[in-house]
Amino acid sequence: MPDFSIGVDLGGTNLRVAAITTQGNLLDKITLPAKVPLGPDYVITEMCDAILRLSEKHKRSQNFLGVGVGIPGIIDLNTGMLRKSANLPGFDEYPVHTEIERRLVARVVLENDANVAALGEQWLGAAQGVANAAVVTLGTGIGGGIVLGGRIWHGMNGMAGEFGHVTVEPEGPRCGCGNRGCAERFASASAVIRMAREAIARGQAPMLAQAASSTDEFGAKSIYNLAIQGDEESSRIFRTFGRYLGILLAGLINVLNLEMFVIGGGVSSAWDAFAPSMFQEVLQRSIVYAATAPGSPRVDNVLTHPTVNLKNAGANALLAKSTERTTVITRALLGSDAGLFGAARLAALVGDTDSIPKMSGDPLSL
Numbered sequence: 001m002p003d004f005s006i007g008v009d010l011g012g013t014n015l016r017v018a019a020i021t022t023q024g025n026l027l028d029k030i031t032l033p034a035k036v037p038l039g040p041d042y043v044i045t046e047m048c049d050a051i052l053r054l055s056e057k058h059k060r061s062q063n064f065l066g067v068g069v070g071i072p073g074i075i076d077l078n079t080g081m082l083r084k085s086a087n088l089p090g091f092d093e094y095p096v097h098t099e100i101e102r103r104l105v106a107r108v109v110l111e112n113d114a115n116v117a118a119l120g121e122q123w124l125g126a127a128q129g130v131a132n133a134a135v136v137t138l139g140t141g142i143g144g145g146i147v148l149g150g151r152i153w154h155g156m157n158g159m160a161g162e163f164g165h166v167t168v169e170p171e172g173p174r175c176g177c178g179n180r181g182c183a184e185r186f187a188s189a190s191a192v193i194r195m196a197r198e199a200i201a202r203g204q205a206p207m208l209a210q211a212a213s214s215t216d217e218f219g220a221k222s223i224y225n226l227a228i229q230g231d232e233e234s235s236r237i238f239r240t241f242g243r244y245l246g247i248l249l250a251g252l253i254n255v256l257n258l259e260m261f262v263i264g265g266g267v268s269s270a271w272d273a274f275a276p277s278m279f280q281e282v283l284q285r286s287i288v289y290a291a292t293a294p295g296s297p298r299v300d301n302v303l304t305h306p307t308v309n310l311k312n313a314g315a316n317a318l319l320a321k322s323t324e325r326t327t328v329i330t331r332a333l334l335g336s337d338a339g340l341f342g343a344a345r346l347a348a349l350v351g352d353t354d355s356i357p358k359m360s361g362d363p364l365s366l
């Protein structure tokens with residue numbers, strides 16, 4: 001009998017539940033509004049009802065492996081508590097894992113939504129067949145996840161992959177996290193709107209000012225539309241966006257040296273407007289990218305450049321060998337389904353003996 005699992009994507013707006021086979025075939029999907037104001041008990045009960053409907057239906061012909069749930073916020077991986085969630089008010093310190101398992105006779109795995117989206121892209125999306133990849137999700141802020149050996153890298157306590165709060169401008173605008181100049185203050189939907197409003201306030205952006213006063217939904221999409229229509233100020237905003245995203249990526253590439261960096265999230269659809277300055281910045285700032293970029297003319301320069309401090313001949317040989325494998329920066333493919341597929345994958349990956357991911361530094365153990 002073939003195997004399937006259930007993936008759940010609980011966001012501030014929608015609750016989505018899907019039955020997905022271990023081969024990645026979508027069997028069924030339920031989309032409901034997430035009635036967050038009615039409280040966590042109500043939302044979790046609705047979620048479990050949907051899970052039961054799908055699992056009972058498909059259990060007749062397939063072997064049911066369990067449930068994976070992607071949730072926005074900081075999750076205690078040891079206890080399955082949702083510690084804090086900006087998108088789910090009222091859920092702070094709620095024992096999500098316990099409450100789901102209490103309602104279901106099934107194995108349940110909880111995970112941060114950005115991490116499950118990364119796993120989804122690695123399983124069936126842009127990074128399919130690539131064991132090691134990072135996914136940077138550009139939305140209202142910046143989320144992300146790191147997948148090593150086909151498994152989510154949690155870090156010590158599940159907080160790895162906070163790409164949005166890496167400093168890219170020491171004296172930059174203040175961030176909600178308390179730092180200044182975080183990447184998400186420059187390369188996210190809210191950053192695009194901030195930069196547009198600043199340009200309007202300076203009186204330098206007549207097209208943006210007109211759009212802001214005439215459109216109810218003045219947002220990153222309308223600013224992108226102005227950019228592709230040739231508005232210079234809007235184009236400049238996306239060049240700035242790309243520049244700072246490039247600074248972030250250059251650091252990630254230097255540190256992680258992964259095969260692939262996937263750019264996802266709603267704002268990644270503005271790729272045409274920000275990618276040129278992003279690639280330019282990465283190439284300038286990352287020695288690892290310069291040495292491994294697909295078709296990079298700088299590969300030979302880096303290998304022979306006098307300022308490149310290669311520790312010894314062994315390192316030189318290693319770098320030369322690394323040019324045989326390239327660093328790919330590309331767009332995500334699964335869109336908003338990445339989280340659903342990743343959550344289902346998570347449930348399928350967890351062994352029979354392990355219901356909650358352990359706190360672990362071992363990237364191969366959940």
Ligand SMILES: [Zn+2]
Pocket residue numbers: 164165166175176177178179182
């Ligand atoms: Zn921050």
